[in-house]
Amino acid sequence: MSPPPAMPITETTRLPAPPDSKINRDILRVMEGTSPGYWFLVALAVIGAHVAGGVWAYQVYAGLGIGGYTHPVFWGVYIVTFVFWVGIAHAGTLISAILYLFRAKWRNAINRSAEAMTVFAVLTAAQFLGIHVGRMWKSYFILPYPNQRGLWVNFKSPLMWDTFAISTYGTISIVFFYIGLIPDIAIARDRSTGIRKLIYTALALGWQGTSIQWKSHTRSVLHLSGLATPLVLSVHSVVSWDFAMSIVPGWHATIFAPYFVAGAIFSGFAMVLTVMIPVRRIYKLEAYITDYHFENMARFLLLTSMIVGYSYGTEYFIAWYSGVEPEATAFWYRAFGPYWLSTWIMIVCNCVIPMVFWYPPARTHIPTLFIVSTFINIGMWFERYVIIITSLSREYDPAVWGVYTPTLPELIILAGSFCFFAMFFLLFLKAFPVIAIAEVKELAIHEKAHGGAH
């Protein structure tokens, strides 16, 4: 490659700005201006997150007893919600990394928001590790830091693996998200003024859109995709081992890793839909997020719904086929015991309702998509509730079975986690381009060249 021609630096900066494209305008418009409705939502989210934070602070002061724990059920809504958010965090990386590697075109309109959701979901999930433990103020013990006392952590513990899985995944997600953002931040930089300009300038890392930069960028994304791809599969596998490595009937199953990964992708996609449908409508992004994307997302939901449904079936089949009485009993009570409602919510939301997507028009019918994806979110939260709570409440010694019911503080913190997540997402909408402009442009150019055929 020959060096660029010698040219004074002032010449470079004085290059005429390229004409603003429609794509730029449409997408960056999301970031401009704020309506009272937006501020209302932000206020709601911030207040909600703070209320939950207050409850948490009280919990740290008073003790975990303000939750609904009972003797055999030592894990409750916090772990349920933790697993739920880790699951949500799967869509982003899946869409960005795996679908990138597979060159699935339809990912382009949704990957940015999905990546953002990943980062925020991991952040939300990570809160629950602290919320859940009995001595939050000692939770740094779980990190293998050198200390004079010669204390070390237990690498045999799935919770240890969890710590590493989540922190690795969080790191990769943030890096991935940021690298993908750089070209778009540069566009925002070019259009903004004042303090925002300063921040975007810093964040854009001097992006000029030169071919060398583009080349490095594409390489980075490709390599990061390669790195992130196994993580998509491993993170929720590791989370599933929190359960599968135990001897609790209902947890101790080899199917858990693929089962959890499928469930995570399922819930992640559902969350992307639940979030993006209102965004698309409010910010009039119909031209970018099209039926084509929804069609593909719906198909994906259909596929993962069936995998999840198959896993449920397998669990029950093995519980019966193994002839292990505690296992069979745990599963019987899962479906017909005091938690039957949770179980049937889970089955209906995750396995029955998504079947509507067999009917092709449903896949592009936006209200249907929104409703179904919301049900899937509910169903997937209940899936984790069912797995964790019902299994713990029916273990080996029937004298100490018990029934767990969540308490108000736990539900406030659960609601607070949604506020926490929403707060980040709402701020994200105004801070960064919600659709990857560069990628959409690339696709548009590509399509123009190839006659726009899908």
Add this chain to the structure above:
Amino acid sequence: MTDFDRRDFLKLVGVSAGAAAAAGCADHVESLIPYVVQPEEVTPGNAVIYASTCTECPAACGLHVRTRESRPIKLEGNPEHPVNRGKLCGRAQASVGRTYSPDRFKGPVARNEAGELEPISWDDAVARVADALRADPGKGHVLGGDPGPTAGDLVDRFVSATGLGGRTVYEPLAHEALREASRQVFGVASEPIFDLSDAHLIIDFGAEFLEDGPSTVEHAAQWAAARDVAKKEHGGARTVYVGSRLSLTASSSDEWLTAKPGTEGILALALAGVASRNGGGSLPAGVSAPSVESAAEIADVDAEAIERIGKALGHGHAVALPPAPAASSRRAVATNAAVLILNQVVGAVGTALRVPPAPTGSQPSYRETLALIEKMKSGGVNVLLVHDSNPVYSLPKAAGFEAALENVGLVVSFATSADETAAAADLILPDHAPMESWGDRAPRPGARSVVQPTFRPLYDTRALGDTLLDVGRAIGEATAARLPTGSFRSVLEEAWSDTDWRKALSEGGVFGELESADTSGGDLGRLEFAAPALSDKGEYTLLPFATGLLHDGRGANLPWLQEIPDPVTHVAWDSWAEVSLATAEKLGVEIGDLIEIQGSAEPIKVPVFPRGGIRDDVVAVPLGQGHTVGTFASREVQGLPGTARGVNVADALPPLVDEGGGRAWLTEKVALTATGEHRRLPLLQFSDNKRKRELGEVIDLADLAGNGHGDGHGDGHGEAKADAHGDEHAKADDHGSHGDGHGDGHGGGHDDHGGHEILEDFDPADDAADEALAAAYPDELSVKASPYRWGLTVDLDRCTGCSSCIVACYVENNIPMVGEDETRRVRQMAWLRIDRFVGEGEVDYPLQLNRGDYHPRPSAEKLGDTDIRNSPMMCQQCGAAPCEPVCPVIATYHNEEGLNAMIYNRCIGTRYCANNCPYKVRRFNYFDNQITKWPAPMELGLNPDVTVRGQGVMEKCNFCVQRVQTARQIAKNEGREILDGEVQTACQQTCPTDAIGFGNLRDDQSEVSKRADDPRSYYALQVLNTRPGVTYLKKVRRGKIEG
């Protein structure tokens, strides 16, 4: 700057760092202050043990009070004492807490004009009593329980010296009817003393001798010895229980005759008749046995059973125990007499039943108590001195005692802690707590037991005897002259002057042979043997009963006795009413629904507890609850002072007496009505259906006798295991007896388990951690295996479920009480619990839950079925523990002696270990239970050897590792290893039936190894291959009595 060199710099740095550090801690200085004058016998850190006597019940068990730095912290049984032989019941274990009760009076208090208590000086207090008595001593009266023989004598002397109107001894649950029956049958008005150790057949007519009998610890030990399958022929003694509910004693019986309440006497006579015809002695003159058929009809039991058991009785070596006081009907004397006659017929008198000479001094009398109330009502009492009892609580409301107190000018209470009577008193002159008192007890003629203080009184209290002496001296010189000189202690030493006092103090008393009286002087003329008449208010017989932990409610303010659930129902912190399932259905109620019980006195409202093990025509309510005063006895601890905890069943009863003037409890036929209200019971066991899992196993006597070690338990099973044993555990041979028979004996058991995969057998002395070590360093033995692998055995054939082990565990290990509300959420901290299962259970899937989903119905109990399995469950110290690998911070780990050690400081509270524990023995501190729930000065009673756990930390049983450490230090000082039996866990030490063994499994000759090597041994949930350090021995099912 030339003169500022490196040394100066370092000095400056050192000084400023030191100053900064000093400033940092200046605001919070804690100093360890040594004794200024070191007491001679106290070495800080070492326990000092005093021999004393338990004053909780008339059995008067010997105590060894363990004190640390001059504070009593734990009670153990005195091994030399003839009554309890080193064992204690749950109430005795909890009684150390009386010393540190938050409700103790800190000095004398008097009620002022406004009705509030205010402190006064002892001199003023004594003067007030003396002034009141001096005016009209004849209108003074002493009412109280049993303060011991010397103190009792002193009270009598005080009464006569001051010319008081009289002294009434009142005990809510006195054996008055038995004493009267003994007078009529044997001519000696004393309580017979039973010895069950050589019996072949024990018939309990409701004595509840394993939970709240005349001498529970003693009888439980004798019972266990009498039915030791290894030592006694034919599986040892059989037990028959006669009664209308499946009590704790019934649960440990071989046969249960579900007789109507009050018909025990008729049954006893009918049995005596059958026994007499089948080789027994003859009935006394003038007594004729009812026919078997008529007795069967009156008692509503099977005639065949009467015939069969009667024949068995005819073979002799039998003993019959009369009903407990709480089961006394208006014909209690006849009932007791009938049981004593049965003993005569079977030849037990003089051997298993011995009649001591009648006691001297005042004896409890309910009739006199009622008479006193009448006298008070009519204004005949001006000064009432109440000691060692709580009549306002324990007398029926209908007797009108509290109202009668209005007519008494000065009510003086000697209560140590606040109670209902003290709350109604004008003047409170607090007595010392038992651990601070001098005194004595007479467990039985021939044995004298001393009560000695173990530390200085915590507060400005005074012994009852000293207060009375002071009052007498203050009344006047004439009175003083009639009283002994000196203090109560000198009176006591005087009373013991015929003994070696110092020796008595060190040994706990003087224990001679039991004296027997002549039993030939009976006169049965006036007794009528018939079913008692009951009031006619409804169709259900109201059966009040005393539980082992709460008895008559005197210990209701000891939080341990509230916190630890009733061993039969697993209800804690509340009252309940037991009704049959049919009755519950008829009333349309389920567990926790409040029913109203209406007899001839006040109605009471109680949450209902439906169960299979009670007659349809009976409603049973435990005694002991319903207090309105006391931090723990009432709901004060929950912020509801003055609110009763549960109900006092005495309130529902009219004040009636039996033929001899004793208190009659069983007098009511009551009406039950559902109120529509509901209160969730604090219930600590979910289900009694063990679903055929390997918990609480039994073995039929025939199987045990017929098969011995080798065969019978699933053939292929046994062989395969033996192979695995041989191949994989070559070193098992080192452990001798584990080689063959042992391997086959346990595990297989039932056909129900036949479907399991073949399990790897293991030697409990081996340890997974050692194996891992050996695998990691195959050629190196630089890491020497520990000589110890601590193990525990639990003999389910001996366990009665009495729960004294749980109380001992709580006291020893500073286990926090969580209170009623947290108990409702099942967040108790017990390191040891007793699972109670009924039969093998059913793998029945449709599960019907009661409201609140915390209890399934129906219970599997059946009338007449005693296949109850009490399975104490503590940490199994697994060799391959599921809890250990899941802890991310190694807060729980395997130590080299096989214990799953807990590092509380390291625990961050992920609670994964507890989830992964199949035995569910781990407990989590959801709140800062330790500090917030223990009102001052209870913290003084904490065991300094055991860490106090804080909020957010997991805890569990650790085999009393602090005791192991103490023994290790002693052994190390003496240059030897820890000896077998040197370490006793708290649960083992107190177990009245010696069901728990503890020791080193790596020592073949240790007691625990021998116990574990038994054809009855199995491991709980062995299918999980956790390789527990706890070996259970199956309960033996002996079958019904053979005629």
